[in-house]
Amino acid sequence: MLIIRPCQMKDLEDLMALSKTVGRGMTSMPADREAWLKKIEATERAFSDQGKKDPMSTYFMVLEDPESGHVIGSTAIYTGIGLDRPFYSYKISTLVSSCNDLAVTRQARVLSMVNDYTGATEVGSLFVSPEFRKPGMGQFLSRARFLAMADFPERFSETVMAELRGWQDKDGNSPLWENLGRQFFGIDFQEAVNTVALKGTQFISDLMPKYPIYIDLLPQDAREVIGKPNDSSAPALHMLKKEGFQFAGYVDLFDGGPSVQCARDEIHTVRESVKGDVRVSGHVQDDDARFMLSNGSEQDYRVVLAPARLAADGTLLIQQAAADALLMDTSHDFSSLPVRFMPFVQNPHSAAYAA
Structure with missing residues (x-):
């Protein structure tokens, strides 16, 4: 039997071990003890009567190994994203220009940095240790979040979103970061991810260009991964779509991974x-x-x-x-x-x- 419960202080070492196996690009699970202590404390408050009044909360839950009692997986809900520090995304949009003299009309896709998900509820941090993976576990972890939303709807905003990791090559490099982000930040992809996880997003405000970026001016390998999930995240995207989530043109600022969204009360598990x-x-x-x-x-x-x-x-x-x-x-x-x-x-x- 599989059991999912809120994380506790006794899980600290297990969570540290779990985060070390996650891989590159997952900002919500850094292998940092202080960050985990804060997440556990935030979860303890969230699952309390006082926590329901907080505009921002962390509901971090773990999957227990029924044999040993150790943590072997994770899943989480984050409310009020962007209220304490900006939550940035790229919005894909189309600019149309025309010239009557030449009888020419052109369309250009651009990436614009936005904060449109401010105040929304985010689901994320879904992971299972490789040695415990078997069919159905990922689906159970994913849908457990939506049972919680059905149990406590007043704690979660009307818009629910998920940010999927973007595509990376076999060496863990992001083509979008290498051709775009690195040009402005001058640091490695994982260093940027760790900076967001541990220090926040101020460096994005300081260094990222404020003007739209023309997608057609990027190298082809960067263009091709915009909105493309990581191979390990593609099944999660499929599951979210089955729950009613849809892609609305938002992608991750660093690796171009897709963001999907759904009205809370329209999520299949919440509704059914x-x-x-x-x-x-x-x-x-x-x-x-x-x-x-x-x-x-x-x-x-x-x-x-x-x-x-x-x-x-x-x-x-x-x-x-x-x-x-x-x-x-x-x-x-x-x-x-x-x-x-x-x-x-x-x-x-x-x-x-x-x-």
Whole structure:
């Protein structure tokens, strides 16, 4: 059985180890102890009654190895992005110019630096340790975020977005950065990523050009990766699209990775998941259909993936192990407890481990 829960201080060493395997370009998981301590503290506050009032919050959740209890994966929600420091994107747009004397009309695509996602909610930090990857894990981690949005809609903004890592070559180099970003910053791609993660975005305001950049003036290898996800992020993009997310012309400032967005209440898992009665039953077998379940608890939030059966009266029948994982007290009748659930149909493209 898979269990997702908020990160805790006891996870610090596991999170440090996890971030060292992530690879280049994932700004939300730097291998920095102080950064992780802040993220854990922010998550503890977010999953509290006081946290619901904060305009900016971090809901960083981890996937536990059921055998060892160690962290083997991660997924997160960030609210109020851009409110404390600018959240920059490139917006792809088209400029049209014409000359009547020559009877010529030309269109030119340009990249303009914008802050259009200010105040939005971002989903990201989806990762699974390579040795634990198996079909369905990425999909479960991705959709757990949307169960949380369904459980606590008042905590998340109406617009939800995701920023996918851009395409890189086998050596981890970004063609867009090498041909654009490096010209203005004079530093390595990973150094730029680390600077954003640890020091913020002020250096972008200081050095990045404020005027539109004509895409046609960039080398072909840079043009080709604008809006193209990293190979490891392509399945995550497919899953997000299945949830209703769409590309609206925004790409990452550094590597050109696509950003996608969806209205919170239109996300498939948010819209289709339901709260219902649950009951432990000895008739539920390990090979029964799997369901995602969340306990709706602010203090001890849990999401599990477990076998279950939907009874004729609408009650969801679960195993004792699932009830334990959801921290339910089964010493009395708990059929009226608010459990959110949804059938888990594995997507053939669900082997996503970085988004």
